[in-house]
Amino acid sequence: MPTTRLETFADGVFAIAATLLIIDVTADAHGGALGGALAHSWPQYAAYAVSFVTIGIMWVNHHTCLELIDRADRRFLFINVALLACIAFVPFPTRLVAEHLRDGGLRAAALAYGLTMTATAICFFAFWFYAAIGRRLIAADADERMVRGISRSYLPGAPIYAGATLVALASPTASVILFAAIALFYVLESSVFVRGA
Amino acid sequence: MPTTRLETFADGVFAIAATLLIIDVTADAHGGALGGALAHSWPQYAAYAVSFVTIGIMWVNHHTCLELIDRADRRFLFINVALLACIAFVPFPTRLVAEHLRDGGLRAAALAYGLTMTATAICFFAFWFYAAIGRRLIAADADERMVRGISRSYLPGAPIYAGATLVALASPTASVILFAAIALFYVLESSVFVRGA
Amino acid sequence: MPTTRLETFADGVFAIAATLLIIDVTADAHGGALGGALAHSWPQYAAYAVSFVTIGIMWVNHHTCLELIDRADRRFLFINVALLACIAFVPFPTRLVAEHLRDGGLRAAALAYGLTMTATAICFFAFWFYAAIGRRLIAADADERMVRGISRSYLPGAPIYAGATLVALASPTASVILFAAIALFYVLESSVFVRGA
Amino acid sequence: MPTTRLETFADGVFAIAATLLIIDVTADAHGGALGGALAHSWPQYAAYAVSFVTIGIMWVNHHTCLELIDRADRRFLFINVALLACIAFVPFPTRLVAEHLRDGGLRAAALAYGLTMTATAICFFAFWFYAAIGRRLIAADADERMVRGISRSYLPGAPIYAGATLVALASPTASVILFAAIALFYVLESSVFVRGA
Numbered sequence: 001m002p003t004t005r006l007e008t009f010a011d012g013v014f015a016i017a018a019t020l021l022i023i024d025v026t027a028d029a030h031g032g033a034l035g036g037a038l039a040h041s042w043p044q045y046a047a048y049a050v051s052f053v054t055i056g057i058m059w060v061n062h063h064t065c066l067e068l069i070d071r072a073d074r075r076f077l078f079i080n081v082a083l084l085a086c087i088a089f090v091p092f093p094t095r096l097v098a099e100h101l102r103d104g105g106l107r108a109a110a111l112a113y114g115l116t117m118t119a120t121a122i123c124f125f126a127f128w129f130y131a132a133i134g135r136r137l138i139a140a141d142a143d144e145r146m147v148r149g150i151s152r153s154y155l156p157g158a159p160i161y162a163g164a165t166l167v168a169l170a171s172p173t174a175s176v177i178l179f180a181a182i183a184l185f186y187v188l189e190s191s192v193f194v195r196g197a
Numbered sequence: 198m199p200t201t202r203l204e205t206f207a208d209g210v211f212a213i214a215a216t217l218l219i220i221d222v223t224a225d226a227h228g229g230a231l232g233g234a235l236a237h238s239w240p241q242y243a244a245y246a247v248s249f250v251t252i253g254i255m256w257v258n259h260h261t262c263l264e265l266i267d268r269a270d271r272r273f274l275f276i277n278v279a280l281l282a283c284i285a286f287v288p289f290p291t292r293l294v295a296e297h298l299r300d301g302g303l304r305a306a307a308l309a310y311g312l313t314m315t316a317t318a319i320c321f322f323a324f325w326f327y328a329a330i331g332r333r334l335i336a337a338d339a340d341e342r343m344v345r346g347i348s349r350s351y352l353p354g355a356p357i358y359a360g361a362t363l364v365a366l367a368s369p370t371a372s373v374i375l376f377a378a379i380a381l382f383y384v385l386e387s388s389v390f391v392r393g394a
Numbered sequence: 395m396p397t398t399r400l401e402t403f404a405d406g407v408f409a410i411a412a413t414l415l416i417i418d419v420t421a422d423a424h425g426g427a428l429g430g431a432l433a434h435s436w437p438q439y440a441a442y443a444v445s446f447v448t449i450g451i452m453w454v455n456h457h458t459c460l461e462l463i464d465r466a467d468r469r470f471l472f473i474n475v476a477l478l479a480c481i482a483f484v485p486f487p488t489r490l491v492a493e494h495l496r497d498g499g500l501r502a503a504a505l506a507y508g509l510t511m512t513a514t515a516i517c518f519f520a521f522w523f524y525a526a527i528g529r530r531l532i533a534a535d536a537d538e539r540m541v542r543g544i545s546r547s548y549l550p551g552a553p554i555y556a557g558a559t560l561v562a563l564a565s566p567t568a569s570v571i572l573f574a575a576i577a578l579f580y581v582l583e584s585s586v587f588v589r590g591a
Numbered sequence: 592m593p594t595t596r597l598e599t600f601a602d603g604v605f606a607i608a609a610t611l612l613i614i615d616v617t618a619d620a621h622g623g624a625l626g627g628a629l630a631h632s633w634p635q636y637a638a639y640a641v642s643f644v645t646i647g648i649m650w651v652n653h654h655t656c657l658e659l660i661d662r663a664d665r666r667f668l669f670i671n672v673a674l675l676a677c678i679a680f681v682p683f684p685t686r687l688v689a690e691h692l693r694d695g696g697l698r699a700a701a702l703a704y705g706l707t708m709t710a711t712a713i714c715f716f717a718f719w720f721y722a723a724i725g726r727r728l729i730a731a732d733a734d735e736r737m738v739r740g741i742s743r744s745y746l747p748g749a750p751i752y753a754g755a756t757l758v759a760l761a762s763p764t765a766s767v768i769l770f771a772a773i774a775l776f777y778v779l780e781s782s783v784f785v786r787g788a
Contacts, residue, residue, distance in 0.1 A: 005204055005260050007596055012212025012406075015603025019679045020219065022611065027687065034687070034696030038703055049676060056672030060665060063596050074257060078384070081253030085246060088216045096224065096231070105231030112235055187669070202401055202457050209409025209603075217416065271454060275581070278450030282443060285413045293421065293428070302428030309432055399598055399654050406606025414613065468651060472778070475647030479640060482610045490618065490625070499625030506629055 003072050006080055010062060017088040018055040021048045024095060047098035050183070051091040057186050058087055061124070068147055069131045070139035079130055083123035089116055097176060106172040114165025114175060121157035128154050153189075200269050203277055207259060214285040215252040218245045221292060244295035247380070248288040254383050255284055258321070265344055266328045267336035276327055280320035286313055294373060303369040311362025311372060318354035325351050350386075397466050400474055404456060411482040412449040415442045418489060441492035444577070445485040451580050452481055455518070462541055463525045464533035473524055477517035483510055491570060500566040508559025508569060515551035522548050547583075594663050597671055601653060608679040609646040612639045615686060638689035641774070642682040648777050649678055652715070659738055660722045661730035670721055674714035680707055688767060697763040705756025705766060712748035719745050744780075 025044045029037035062083075072080075093116045096109035131137040132147055160182060168175035222241045226234035259280075269277075290310035297306040328334040329344055357379060365372035419438045423431035456477075466474075487510045490503035525531040526541055554576060562569035616635045620628035653674075663671075684707045687700035722728040723738055751773060759766035 001260075001264055005208060005263075008205060008208040008599060009212055009256055011596060011599040012209050012409075012603050013216050015406075015600055016213055016216040016607055017219070018675070019604050019607040019611065020216065022608070022679055022683060023220065023614065025680075025683050029696060030694070031691070032695035034691060035699035035702075038687075038699055048680070052676040052679070053672060056669065056676070059600055059672070060668045063592075063668070064665075066596075067592055074261075077257045077260070078253065081250060081256070084215070085249040085253070088219055088249070089222075089245070092219060092222050096235075100228070100231055103227070104229035105226060108232035108235055111232075198457075198461055202405060202460075205402060205405040206409055206453060209406050209606075210413050212603075213410055213413040214416070217413065220417065271458075274454045274457070275450065278447060278453070281412070282446040282450070285416055285446070286419075286442070289416060289419050293432075297425070297428060300424070301426035302423060305429035305432055308429075395654075395658055399602060399657075402599060402602040403606055403650060406603050407610050410607055410610040411613070414610065417614065468655075471651045471654070472647065475644060475650070478609070479643040479647070482613055482643070483616075483639070486613060486616050490629075494622070494625060497621070498623035499620060502626035502629055505626075 001072055003066055003069060006072050006077060007066060010080065010084060011059075013084045013088055014055055014059040014062070017091060018052045018059075021051050021091045021095065024048075043098035043101060044095075047091070047095040050098070051094045053187070054090060054094065054183060055087060057183075058090075058120070058124075065128055065131070065150060068139060068142040068150070069137045070142075071137050073137070076127075076130055076137060079123065079127050083120070083127050086116065086120040086123050090120065092116075097179075101176070106176070107168060110168035110172045110175045110179070111165060113179060114161060114168055117179070118158055118161040118165055121161050125154055125158055198269050200263055200266060203269050203274060204263060207277065207281060208256075210281045210285055211252055211256040211259070214288060215249045215256075218248050218288045218292065221245075240295035240298060241292075244288070244292040247295070248291045250384070251287060251291065251380060252284060254380075255287075255317070255321075262325055262328070262347060265336060265339040265347070266334045267339075268334050270334070273324075273327055273334060276320065276324050280317070280324050283313065283317040283320050287317065289313075294376075298373070303373070304365060307365035307369045307372045307376070308362060310376060311358060311365055314376070315355055315358040315362055318358050322351055322355055395466055397460055397463060400466050400471060401460060404474065404478060405453075407478045407482055408449055408453040408456070411485060412446045412453075415445045415485045415489065418442075437492035437495060438489075441485070441489040444492070445488045447581070448484060448488065448577060449481060451577075452484075452514070452518075459522055459525070459544060462533060462536040462544070463531045464536075465531050467531070470521075470524055470531060473517065473521050477514070477521050480510065480514040480517050484514065486510075491573075495570070500570070501562060504562035504566045504569045504573070505559060507573060508555060508562055511573070512552055512555040512559055515555050519548055519552055592663050594657055594660060597663050597668060598657060601671065601675060602650075604675045604679055605646055605650040605653070608682060609643045609650075612642045612682045612686065615639075634689035634692060635686075638682070638686040641689070642685045644778070645681060645685065645774060646678060648774075649681075649711070649715075656719055656722070656741060659730060659733040659741070660728045661733075662728050664728070667718075667721055667728060670714065670718050674711070674718050677707065677711040677714050681711065683707075688770075692767070697767070698759060701759035701763045701766045701770070702756060704770060705752060705759055708770070709749055709752040709756055712752050716745055716749055 025041070025048055027034060027037045027041055093109065093113035097106070097113050100106045100109040128150060132151055135142075135147070138147060164175050164178040164182065167178055222238075222245055224231060224234045224238055290306065290313045293306035294303070294310050297303045325347060329348055332339075332344070335344055361372050361375040361379065364375055419435075419442055421428065421431045421435055487503065487507035491500070491507050494500045494503040522544060526545055529536075529541070532541055558569050558572040558576065561572060616632070616639055618625060618628045618632055684700065684704035688697070688704050691697045691700040719741060723742055726733075726738070729738060755766050755769040755773065758769055
């Protein structure tokens with residue numbers, strides 16, 4: 001079966017997951033107190049921006065994979081459902097980290113974030129390798145170097161996130177810095193270093 | 198008329214229904230209490246995961262049907278609207294069951310879940326047989342064995358769910374175990390046993 | 395310009411507007427009180443079902459129009475935005491009517507519902523006649539009888555809803571019965587009487 | 592890579608961002624007090640309508656750009672993600688302005704609105720000029736006059752919004768009138784003055 005509806009469904013989930021965090025952006029204040037309330041709720045805006053960009057990166061990656069894949073079977077659809085369930089969960093721990101950046105809840109929040117990202121990376125790994133091994137679902141005219149390039153770039157994801165999650169047990173602050181560095185690396189790798197595509 | 202827009206609309210509803218439950222996933226706690234609050238709200242995560250997967254399975258099945266169907270008439274569009282209304286309702290009783298797993302509200306929650314799933318199964322039945330009887334909306338080149346295979350697999354759905362719902366009157370716990378077994382069976386049947394696509 | 399993206403955007407709004415009311419379906423109760431709470435909140439389920447079906451009918455009608463329309467200009471896109479803004483508003487007054495069916499707020503709720511439906515009917519009228527007059531945006535191969543059939547069926551919408559809204563000033567109950575009768579007529583007209591399409 | 596999935600994702604975000612504000616439209620009142628509550632919450636309806644139309648205009652403009660663009664690279668996808676993050680944020684400051692129209696919070700609300708619109712205009716600028724400079728992503732058959740027309744119309748957006756935002760420091764009311772005038776100008780420019788397309 002072709003991948004068209006998989007893409008429509010996935011794009012819907014990506015769009016909703018990215019946008020939904022705006023519901024949590026609020027500023028209830030009377031009259032002149034609004035300015036202070038807006039300034040005070042900056043972690044909400046940060047969480048919104050970080051989630052949107054994170055999900056945006058995942059959407060770009062999902063997009064890139066599906067350009068090389070030209071068919072789907074039922075198992076692939078289920079892997080995709082599991083992947084999307086992880087992705088749509090991302091805004092929740094992102095908000096937790098933003099809200100607890102400066103209090104004693106940061107360890108729990110960083111663990112929640114790290115576990116979610118590790119699970120997402122595992123699903124992305126399963127998603128890609130299910131399609132790529134033996135070129136099971138890969139388009140006949142897909143460039144083998146691009147397929148291998150993606151395979152190489154997906155291998156370290158889960159261990160890196162699992163490692164950063166373990167760091168949270170020792171130092172939550174260090175793990176958050178690590179998570180930010182990983183995200184930054186993915187943005188740069190996807191948009192600056194990579195030529196073509 | 199072709200089925201393209203039916204699919205876009207349906208994919209939108211599936212995507213929103215699956216994703217929306219994340220709104221209910223919350224953890225309000227100050228500082229060090231966050232870890233405990235996260236651990237305590239596991240029924241919310243379970244409900245999110247179960248809903249997402251349930252709706253994912255329904256999306257895969259809807260998808261499979263529409264691959265054999267190549268046109269729609271207005272009555273079929275309305276049946277589809279009714280089916281989607283049932284599917285978008287599923288997250289609500291799923292959350293009820295998760296929240297009342299260990300208190301006296303389990304009977305009511307299991308009944309709500311069972312009635313929703315029975316109604317959904319009836320709509321799926323109507324959806325498929327309206328299209329399949331006399332191959333009314335089936336594509337000319339669709340394999341008759343696949344059409345019959347789907348017809349066979351859709352016949353028992355509504356009676357099975359109705360039966361498990363009745364069990365809830367006697368033993369809510371037994372009915373919840375039955376519901377889980379049915380869901381597991383559908384996942385396995387769709388993804389493991391079935392060969393091909 | 396072609397109408398594809400108009401359809402994607404519209405289908406997204408339809409899907410969200412139809413599904414969003416599920417957020418309002420809640421049942422907060424502890425333990426054994428859940429059964430009673432579920433039974434008591436039936437107006438929420440009724441509002442959900444009525445909204446979903448109403449928006450479903452509008453989606454079918456929008457769909458039917460766009461099958462005869464094969465291009466769009468910027469003004470048509472704006473009319474479409476206004477129409478979608480009305481449609482996405484429908485769940486709100488629908489819920490008001492359901493919640494106030496048996497108290498003194500029914501007049502205000504019926505007026506809100508009637509005004510929303512009148513505005514929606516006016517936008518649908520503008521949407522269709524902007525495209526149909528002089529076959530401005532109608533596909534060259536569209537059947538003139540179908541175009542005229544739709545034009546005829548869209549003429550009475552706004553006056554009928556405006557009339558039923560005025561009735562709410564005298565008798566809210568009578569206007570709600572009228573609204574139900576109009577909705578039922580549209581379902582029957584679309585799905586039972588009409589052959590073909 | 593083609594722009595199809597960019598459009599599906601974008602249309603999803605546009606549809607959700609436009610529709611989501613309906614969640615904030617509420618009227619909790621018992622019995623006869625409903626009429627007053629509905630009349631009193633008009634800023635909610637105004638915010639809903641203004642947001643929906645603003646996002647509708649942006650959707651039309653995004654649509655117009657993508658008709659001339661026939662391919663995307665990864666950087667363009669990221670610019671698009673940033674643009675969509677801004678657009679999905681618009682309903683929040685719009686509601687703030689509506690709620691604080693007549694109290695001391697108008698300055699903060701107008702600044703929030705102005706900053707959001709300035710950021711959105713900058714992203715729209717980056718979105719278009721990234722594609723248009725040297726016709727990097729422009730379709731080979733796209734009319735050069737249309738490309739230049741869009742370039743000309745996108746140049747003043749960010750400075751105009753930045754200027755109106757600065758006005759809010761001196762007079763919040765004046766800046767809100769300016770914002771309304773800018774929005775009105777865009778509607779008229781897009782739908783009345785412009786011939787063709």
